[in-house]
Amino acid sequence: MIGVFDSGLGGLTVVKELLERIPQFKILYFGDTARTPYGTKSAETVTRYAIENTNFLLEKGAKIIVVACHTVSSTAIPELKKHFKGIPFFEVVTPSFKKALRLTKNKKIGLIGTRTTVESGIYQRLFMEADLQIKLYTNPAPLLVPLIEEGWLKKPETRSIVKKYLIPLKLRGIDTLILACTHYPILKNIIAEKAGKRVKLVDPSEEVAEEVANYIASNTDLKKHLEPDGEPEIWVSDLTPNFENIAQMFLRRKVKLNKLLW
Amino acid sequence: MIGVFDSGLGGLTVVKELLERIPQFKILYFGDTARTPYGTKSAETVTRYAIENTNFLLEKGAKIIVVACHTVSSTAIPELKKHFKGIPFFEVVTPSFKKALRLTKNKKIGLIGTRTTVESGIYQRLFMEADLQIKLYTNPAPLLVPLIEEGWLKKPETRSIVKKYLIPLKLRGIDTLILACTHYPILKNIIAEKAGKRVKLVDPSEEVAEEVANYIASNTDLKKHLEPDGEPEIWVSDLTPNFENIAQMFLRRKVKLNKLLW
Numbered sequence: 324m325i326g327v328f329d330s331g332l333g334g335l336t337v338v339k340e341l342l343e344r345i346p347q348f349k350i351l352y353f354g355d356t357a358r359t360p361y362g363t364k365s366a367e368t369v370t371r372y373a374i375e376n377t378n379f380l381l382e383k384g385a386k387i388i389v390v391a392c393h394t395v396s397s398t399a400i401p402e403l404k405k406h407f408k409g410i411p412f413f414e415v416v417t418p419s420f421k422k423a424l425r426l427t428k429n430k431k432i433g434l435i436g437t438r439t440t441v442e443s444g445i446y447q448r449l450f451m452e453a454d455l456q457i458k459l460y461t462n463p464a465p466l467l468v469p470l471i472e473e474g475w476l477k478k479p480e481t482r483s484i485v486k487k488y489l490i491p492l493k494l495r496g497i498d499t500l501i502l503a504c505t506h507y508p509i510l511k512n513i514i515a516e517k518a519g520k521r522v523k524l525v526d527p528s529e530e531v532a533e534e535v536a537n538y539i540a541s542n543t544d545l546k547k548h549l550e551p552d553g554e555p556e557i558w559v560s561d562l563t564p565n566f567e568n569i570a571q572m573f574l575r576r577k578v579k580l581n582k583l584l585w
Numbered sequence: 586m587i588g589v590f591d592s593g594l595g596g597l598t599v600v601k602e603l604l605e606r607i608p609q610f611k612i613l614y615f616g617d618t619a620r621t622p623y624g625t626k627s628a629e630t631v632t633r634y635a636i637e638n639t640n641f642l643l644e645k646g647a648k649i650i651v652v653a654c655h656t657v658s659s660t661a662i663p664e665l666k667k668h669f670k671g672i673p674f675f676e677v678v679t680p681s682f683k684k685a686l687r688l689t690k691n692k693k694i695g696l697i698g699t700r701t702t703v704e705s706g707i708y709q710r711l712f713m714e715a716d717l718q719i720k721l722y723t724n725p726a727p728l729l730v731p732l733i734e735e736g737w738l739k740k741p742e743t744r745s746i747v748k749k750y751l752i753p754l755k756l757r758g759i760d761t762l763i764l765a766c767t768h769y770p771i772l773k774n775i776i777a778e779k780a781g782k783r784v785k786l787v788d789p790s791e792e793v794a795e796e797v798a799n800y801i802a803s804n805t806d807l808k809k810h811l812e813p814d815g816e817p818e819i820w821v822s823d824l825t826p827n828f829e830n831i832a833q834m835f836l837r838r839k840v841k842l843n844k845l846l847w
Contacts, residue, residue: 357630358620363734368619368823438827469731472625480742480749487742561630565700 324351324550325535326385328376331359332566333468333506334391335573337415338555340532341389345539350555351385354570357560360468362437362504366398369439373399374406379558379583381410386548389535390414393436393504393527397443411538411545418530419501420449426523427499430457433492433522435464436503446501460495464488464504471506472569476513485510486517493519501525509572558583586613586812587797588647590638593621594828595730595768596653597835599677600817602794603651607801612817613647616832619822622730624699624766628660631701635661636668641820641845643672648810651797652676655698655766655789659705673800673807680792681763682711688785689761692719695754695784697726698765708763722757726750726766733768734831738775747772748779755781763787771834820845 325348327338332354341350353376355361361369373395377388388410390396390403396414403412423432434446441463450457466484475481492500500522502508508526515524539545555578559566562582570578587610589600594616603612615638617623623631635657639650650672652658652665658676666674685694696708703725712719728746737743754762762784764770770788777786801807817840821828824844832840 357626359625363621363825363827364619364823365825439825465735466728466731466737469728473727475728480745483742483745561626563625563627563701565625 324349324383324385325387325389326351326353326377326380326383327389327391328353328355328380329392329505330354330361330372330394331356332559332569332573333471333504335570336505336508336528337389337391337531339574340528341535342555344532344536347551348539348549349552351380351383352555352557353379354557354559356562356566360437361392361394362439362465362468364439366439366443369394370399370402373403377403377407381407386545387411387413387535389531391505391528391531393440397440397445413531413535413538415505415527415531416445416449418534419503419525419527420446422525422530423499423501424450424453424457426525427457429496429498430454431495431497432457432459432499432501433489433495433497434459434461434501434503435467435488435492435507436461437468438463438465440503446503458495460492460497462488462491467510468504468506471509474568474572476509481510482513482517485513489514489517493522497522499523499525502527557581586611586645586647587649587651588613588615588639588642588645589651589653590615590617590642591654591767592616592623592656593618594821594831594835595766597832598767598770598790599651599653599793601836602790603797604817606794606798609813610801610811611814613642613645614817614819615641616819616821618824618828622699623654623656624701624727624730626701628701628705631656632661632664635665639665639669643669648807649673649675649797651793653767653790653793655702659702659707675793675797675800677767677789677793678707678711680796681765681787681789682708682715684787684792685761685763686712686715686719688787689719691758691760692716693757693759694719694721694761694763695751695757695759696721696723696763696765697729697750697754697769698723699730700725700727702765708765720757722754722759724750724753729772730766730768733771736830736834738772743772744775744779747775751776751779755784759784761785761787764789819843
C-alpha cells in the first residue's frame with residue numbers, strides 16, 4: 324500500500340493525481356482532521372504530529388509514505404527519516420522546487436503557502452544551493468485554506484484576497500509561482516487569472532505524484548508489496564458531515580471516510 | 586485560582602473582562618493552540634479535548650472552571666459536569682441566552698457562531714423552553730475566526746464577509762444579535778455597523794465575567810481558596826511568534842505565554 328498523509332483533507336489533491344497515474348495500487352490516506360490546520364502551528368508540534376501519522380500508516384501496512392502536506396514537508400522530513408529508517412519518504416517540496424527551477428526563465432520565482440511553510444525558509448535554501456542568481460519572493464497566504472474549506476471558490480471576497488496576496492509577488496516581476504500548499508490547486512483558475520498570463524504555476528500535487536509513479540515503475544521489488552486494488556482507503560482523526568463535502572471537492576468523486584477510534 | 590480555557594487565544598477576551606471586574610484573584614488560562622480551532626470539529630472530539638483541558642487546570646490548582654469557548658459550551662458541558670463532579674463550571678451559552686432574552690423586544694433574535702456551535706442546537710432548545718414565541722435565526726460564520734487571527738480587522742474583505750453573514754439575519758428583522766464565539770467581540774464595531782442601529786449585541790465575554798464575579802462575591806468560602814494575585818498565568822499547548830501578537834490583540838496588553846511540555 325502507498326501511505327499518504329496530510330494535516331486534513333487537502334492532501335486528497337495528491338491522491339487524485341496518484342489515481343490518474345498509478346490506479347492499480349492501493350492507497351491508504353490519513354487526514355488529521357482532529358488537529359487541522361498545521362500551517363499556523365510550530366515546527367516542533369508539526370513534527371510530533373507527523374511522526375504519529377506515519378506510525379498509523381505503517382501499522383496499517385503502508386510500504387512507502389507520501390507526505391502530502393507542505394507544512395510537514397517544509398519542517399519535519401529530516402526528523403521523519405531519522406525516526407523511520409529505511410522507509411521511502413516522498414514529500415512535496417523537492418519536486419516543486421525542481422519544477423520551478425526548470426520553468427523559470429527570468430530567475431524570479433514567487434511562492435505562496437502557510438505561515439509555517441514560508442517561515443521554514445526551506446525553499447530559499449534549496450534555490451540558493453542550486454543557483455545563486457535565483458530570486459525567491461514569498462508571501463504567506465493563510466486565509467486561502469479556510470476560504471477553500473468553506474467552499475468559497477467563486478466568491479468576490481476570495482478573488483479579492485487572492486489578488487491581495489499576489490500583488491507583492493507580481494510587483495517583483497516573477498514568471499513562476501509555486502503553490503506551496505496542497506489546498507491551493509482548488510483555486511488554480513483564480514490564482515492563474517490574478518497572477519497573469521506570463522506567470523507559470525507549479526502544482527505540488529502533480530509533481531509529487533509524478534515522482535512517486537516514476538519511483539514505483541523503476542522498483543520491481545516494491546511493486547510486489549503494493550496490493551493491486553484501486554479503491555483508496557481514507558482515514559480521518561475526526562469526522563463531521565462537512566468533512567465529506569470537503570473530501571469530495573478535493574477528490575472530485577464521492578468518498579467514504581473512516582474515523583479513527585481513540 | 587480561577588481556571589479559564591479556550592480552543593485557542595480567543596478566550597482571552599473573557600480574561601480581559603474578568604480582570605476588569607475581579608482583578609484581585611489569580612487567573613490561570615489554558616489555550617489549546619496545538620489543536621485549535623474547535624469550531625469545525627465534531628462534538629465528540631471537542632468533548633475529549635475539553636476534558637483534557639479541564640484536567641490540566643485542576644492539576645495546576647484551579648478551584649472553578651470558566652469555559653471561555655462557545656463550541657465547548659454548546660456541546661460538552663453535561664459531559665464535563667458528569668466527569669468532574671463538585672467542580673463549579675461556568676460557560677458562555679447560558680448567560681448569553683439570558684441577556685438576549687432580556688434585551689429583545691420583538692422576540693426575533695439572531696446568532697452567529699462556529700459551525701459546531703450553530704449545529705449543536707443548544708440556543709434553539711433554551712429559547713424554546715423559555716418562551717415559545719421567540720424566533721431564533723442562526724448563521725454559521727466560520728471565516729471570522731481566521732480573519733481575526735490574521736489581524737484583518739479593518740480590511741474591506743472583512744467588512745464584506747461580515748455583511749454577507751448578517752444579511753439573512755437582518756432580512757428576518759432581528760433586534761438582538763448573539764456573538765456566539767469568544768473571538769467576535771474583536772470585530773464588534775464592524776458587526777454593530779453592519780447589523781444596524783436597531784440591533785443590540787450580546788457579548789458572551791461580558792456576560793460570563795459578570796456571572797463569575799457575582800458568584801465569587803456571594804461565596805465567602807470560595808474566596809479563601811482563590812489566591813490574591815492579579816497577574817494572569819497563561820499556558821498554551823503550542824507556541825509561535827504569531828501567537829504572542831494574537832494574545833496581545835485579545836488581552837489589549839503585553840503578555841507572556843508559557844508553553845506546555847508534552
